Amino acid sequence: xxxxxxxxxxxxxxxxxxxxxxxxxxxxxxxxxxxxxxxxxxxxxxxxxxxxxxxxxxxxxxxxxxxxxxxxxxxxxxxxxxxxxxxxxxxxxxxxxxxxxxxxxxxxxxxxxxxxxxxxxxxxxxxxxxxxxxxxxxxxxxxxxxxxxxxxxxxxxxxxxxxxxxxxxxxxxxxxxxxxxxxxxxxxxxxxxxxxxxxxxxxxxxxxxxxx
Amino acid sequence: xxxxxxxxxxxxxxxxxxxxxxxxxxxxxxxxxxxxxxxxxxxxxxxxxxxxxxxxxxxxxxxxxxxxxxxxxxxxxxxxxxxxxxxxxxxxxxxxxxxxxxxxxxxxxxxxxxxxxxxxxxxxxxxxxxxxxxxxxxxxxxxxxxxxxxxxxxxxxxxxxxxxxxxxxxxxxxxxxxxxxxxxxxxxxxxxxxxxxxxxxxxxxxxxxxxx
DNA sequence: ATAATAATTTATCAAATGGTCAAATTTTCC
DNA sequence: GGAAAATTTGACCATTTGATAAATTATTAT
Numbered sequence: 001x002x003x004x005x006x007x008x009x010x011x012x013x014x015x016x017x018x019x020x021x022x023x024x025x026x027x028x029x030x031x032x033x034x035x036x037x038x039x040x041x042x043x044x045x046x047x048x049x050x051x052x053x054x055x056x057x058x059x060x061x062x063x064x065x066x067x068x069x070x071x072x073x074x075x076x077x078x079x080x081x082x083x084x085x086x087x088x089x090x091x092x093x094x095x096x097x098x099x100x101x102x103x104x105x106x107x108x109x110x111x112x113x114x115x116x117x118x119x120x121x122x123x124x125x126x127x128x129x130x131x132x133x134x135x136x137x138x139x140x141x142x143x144x145x146x147x148x149x150x151x152x153x154x155x156x157x158x159x160x161x162x163x164x165x166x167x168x169x170x171x172x173x174x175x176x177x178x179x180x181x182x183x184x185x186x187x188x189x190x191x192x193x194x195x196x197x198x199x200x201x202x203x204x205x206x207x208x209x210x211x212x
Numbered sequence: 213x214x215x216x217x218x219x220x221x222x223x224x225x226x227x228x229x230x231x232x233x234x235x236x237x238x239x240x241x242x243x244x245x246x247x248x249x250x251x252x253x254x255x256x257x258x259x260x261x262x263x264x265x266x267x268x269x270x271x272x273x274x275x276x277x278x279x280x281x282x283x284x285x286x287x288x289x290x291x292x293x294x295x296x297x298x299x300x301x302x303x304x305x306x307x308x309x310x311x312x313x314x315x316x317x318x319x320x321x322x323x324x325x326x327x328x329x330x331x332x333x334x335x336x337x338x339x340x341x342x343x344x345x346x347x348x349x350x351x352x353x354x355x356x357x358x359x360x361x362x363x364x365x366x367x368x369x370x371x372x373x374x375x376x377x378x379x380x381x382x383x384x385x386x387x388x389x390x391x392x393x394x395x396x397x398x399x400x401x402x403x404x405x406x407x408x409x410x411x412x413x414x415x416x417x418x419x420x421x422x423x424x
Numbered sequence: 425a426t427a428a429t430a431a432t433t434t435a436t437c438a439a440a441t442g443g444t445c446a447a448a449t450t451t452t453c454c
Numbered sequence: 455g456g457a458a459a460a461t462t463t464g465a466c467c468a469t470t471t472g473a474t475a476a477a478t479t480a481t482t483a484t
Contacts, residue, residue, distance in 0.1 A: 013451095013452095013460075013461095015451085015460080015461075016460090016461095019461095033333055033334060034247075034249055034333060035246075035247050035249070035250055035329075035333065036250070037246055037247070037249065037250030038247055038248070038249030038250045038333070040440080040441065040442085041441075041442065041443085042440085042441075042442095050462085051462070051463065051464085052441095052442085052443085053443085053444080053445090053462075053463070053464080054461075054462055054463075056442090056443065056444085057460095057461070057462075060443095061442080061443080062442070062443095113332060116332055116387075116388075117247075117332060117333075119387075119388050119390055119391050120325060120328055120329060120332065120387055120388065121245055121246060121247065121250070121329075122245060122390055123390045123391065127390075127394075130390070130391055130394045131394050134391075134394075134395070135394060135395060138395050155419075157412055157415060157416070158408055158411075158412050160395055160396060161408060161409055161412040161413075162412070163395075164381070164384055164385075164392065164395075164409075165381050165384075165412070165413070165416060167384070167388075168380040168381045168383075168384035168388075169376070169377050169380045169381060171380075172376055172377075172379070172380035173376075175328075175331075175332055176328075176331050176332070176379075176380075178331055178334055178335045178339075178342070179331050179335065179342055179346075180376065182339075182342045182343050182346075182347060183346070183347060183350050183372055183375075183376075184372060196370055196373060197373055197376075199370075200369055200370050200373040200374070200377070201373075201377070203369060203420065204369070204377060204416065204417070204420040205416070205420075207367075207419050207420040208415065208416040208417075208419045208420050225430075225431095225481095227430080227431075227481090228430090228431095231431090252470080252471060252472085253471075253472060253473085254470085254471075254472095262432085263432075263433065263434090264471095264472085264473085265432080265433070265434085265473085265474080265475095266431075266432055266433075268472085268473065268474085269430095269431070269432075270431095272473095273472075273473075274471095274472065274473095
């Protein structure tokens with residue numbers, strides 16, 4: 001009997017675990033470059049080197065693959081903000097957060113584009129995640145930042161808009177990679193601009209946040 | 213004989229001009245929320261209140277609609293940067309640019325998402341526009357900014373990364389609107405946060421750029 | 425009014441797409 | 455080695471989708 005289609009996660013067997021991983025890796029490739037609707041099961045199956053029915057033996061539908069993928073990536077996605085430590089030095093903490101986000105954009109651009117595609121198109125499949133997990137985390141960390149401001153360790157500013165600005169500027173290097181490379185006249189593999197970006201952003205946000 | 217399918221632009225007739233406009237307006241709705249591959253001619257035709265074959269009487273293909281739409285929006289898209297005046301006061305000019313971009317994000321979010329979708333997915337249909345028109349404009353305006361820096365009227369920073377940061381932070385409010393509204397607990401139509409955003413960004417970039 | 429032209433509809437196609445199923449093959453376990 | 459379970463395949467199906475052709479209905483110019 002078809003085990004995989006009953007139990008969504010398990011992967012009891014070695015083969016099941018391996019194949020599911022291979023499929024998710026290919027799905028990340030495909031979904032991140034074409035969005036959900038623009039991606040086909042055939043594309044994912046091809047990329048994973050297996051037939052469509054075979055792929056559908058491991059995941060019950062296109063939605064199933066997408067959902068599993070998003071859940072699988074969610075922790076990595078939120079981890080940089082989770083690491084923001086209220087007991088650390090405010091400026092250092094914010095700079096550290098920016099650095100981590102920028103490293104994510106450099107090392108995991110597909111993951112960034114996966115979420116970008118989804119949110120850009122109205123987040124129909126991850127709404128609950130935004131109103132739930134993300135919202136709680138932002139609530140918590142915005143309070144931390146507000147606390148720093150109240151204690152006069154940071155220049156007054158809206159904590160949530162600060163988070164938006166950090167997300168936007170860092171993710172930009174992953175989500176709009178094509179444009180960035182064209183404007184900076186960079187080759188495909190070149191990642192030298194991430195150091196310039198880190199310097200620029202650290203400078204920008206530090207000047208904006210440091211009390212004098 | 214079918215006029216519209218021969219001459220791409222004209223719209224000699226009143227009806228032709230009006231219908232083509234209606235189609236482009238609907239296409240903006242659809243393409244901006246689903247991306248090119250995720251959108252169907254049927255969706256656009258429905259939104260425009262006409263049958264698919266009728267729509268294809270005015271545009272020869274899905275690509276044709278998309279290309280025309282992009283070309284039609286390109287000037288609006290680039291105009292805020294074009295207005296950056298090298299003879300103005302540097303800080304005022306940059307702040308003005310940020311304000312204009314933010315107003316665009318507020319008043320034309322669909323247009324923003326249209327381009328965001330396209331670039332996010334590798335810009336397969338607007339590559340030439342990026343390597344051509346956009347690149348030239350950025351080249352010109354980056355030189356203007358570099359000039360201000362050389363004359364010590366602005367704090368030293370990488371002009372291109374400054375442009376990225378301005379694009380990212382302002383467009384974020386259009387492209388990731390869903391997320392922004394969830395995090396800020398806003399209703400669908402509410403636009404009050406744009407004033408907060410303007411204050412925050414002006415403060416951030418001014419502090420980052422002003423010489424002391 | 426009427427002929428010519430423009431606009432619209434209906435019917436239709438071929439390809440693509442998400443998904444199913446039974447049979448065949450391979451792997452696992454005793 | 456062989457039974458049972460797991461995996462893979464190929465053939466199939468119903469819809470969707472981009473697109474066309476032909477027939478029909480407005481419009482417009484004379």
